[in-house]
Amino acid sequence: MKAAESAVHSSVSGEVNLRRTALLSAKEAQEQLDAMNAAGARIQQLLEQLEALPNPSTRELVHEFMEATLGFYGQGLARILQVVRAAGSEGEIERMISSGIVKVALSI
Secondary structure, three states, X not given: OHHHHHHHHHHHHHHHHHHHXXXXXXXXXXXXXXXXXXXXXXXXXXXXXXXOOOOHHHHHHHHHHHHHHHHHHHHHHHHHHHHHHHOOOXXXXXXXXXXXXXXXHHHO
């Protein structure tokens, strides 16, 4: 009888740990999303400061730098999706896209 009780207790403990892990993951995801939102707000502030610079060639150079950086970043994200897709993990792609953080990153 004790073995059966132990097995049931282990199963219940495992389920509780899975739920706890899911909650921590959701909490961590929210913290990451909050951090990304804060970074986005900071980017907006910097962009406003950039637009206020008196030298048009400086503004143009920084804009070009930003476009090149975002293009590089976008190519990296596209490659990640290609690798995941090639591995036959379409469900993983959908799961990643449903994440607020990944959705924001892919929309850039």
